[in-house]
């Protein structure tokens with residue numbers, strides 16, 4: 670539950686690698702936004718700035734009325750590589766999401782209170798894994814593991830949920846299932862969500878709004894009805910001659 674405002678954000682790596690250029694947009698409370706764009710368009714950079722892992726060279730992003738100045742407990746991220754502890758259960762992995770909200774001492778001792786435990790179980794329920802709570806993550810499928818990754822993010826009790834290519838390494842069926850749970854989680858909690866995807870079909874199925882990036886610039890910002898093939902062309906075509914919009918549609 671947070672409004673996000675990006676104001677003329679520019680990010681330059683090193684001397685002259687412009688990853689984002691004058692990116693300006695506003696995401697209202699509770700909206701589910703999909704970031705689209707070819708490889709190198711700046712999607713991960715934008716998510717890293719939103720997560721406070723890197724700062725813009727110029728411009729800024731605010732969550733509510735607060736400028737982002739570093740990592741925050743109320744911003745959670747789901748990664749393509751979910752970084753779970755495979756030897757631990759789904760429940761223990763989900764619980765680690767609470768660590769970002771606890772004191773240094775509690776986190777060192779990995780002490781959780783009852784509210785954290787309840788939140789982890791609720792999160793597992795949201796992603797359809799309550800019955801598998803005690804299962805070792807290493808024995809789960811890729812799709813189930815990513816759902817545990819989502820549960821961990823939810824246990825952080827975020828105001829803003831970010832996901833960087835959360836289904837890129839899954840087969841189409843598992844990808845769709847994971848996206849369904851991610852969207853359900855966002856809807857149930859009225860969570861502002863910003864998710865990067867490269868499969869346009871999946872994006873179209875779940876996105877309420879799309880921000881298209883190309884060479885660091887916002888080249889499209891609109892709803893599902895505006896995301897026509899021409900627009901997809903504009904976002905993707907020619908930026909990488911080995912790829913065409915048809916490839917992106919075929920992947921989904």
Ligand SMILES: Nc1ncnc2c1ncn2[C@@H]1O[C@H](COP(=O)(O)OP(=O)(O)OP(=O)(O)O)[C@@H](O)[C@H]1O
Nearest residue numbers: 682686687688706707708709710711712713714715
């Ligand atoms: N840490 C970094 N140092 C230098 N250049 C970087 C760094 N991270 C990203 N870049 C460059 O910034 C540009 C945008 O990269 P970014 O990873 O944000 O794009 P992306 O849309 O997420 O691409 P992909 O889908 O391949 O991850 C690219 O030219 C990339 O090479």
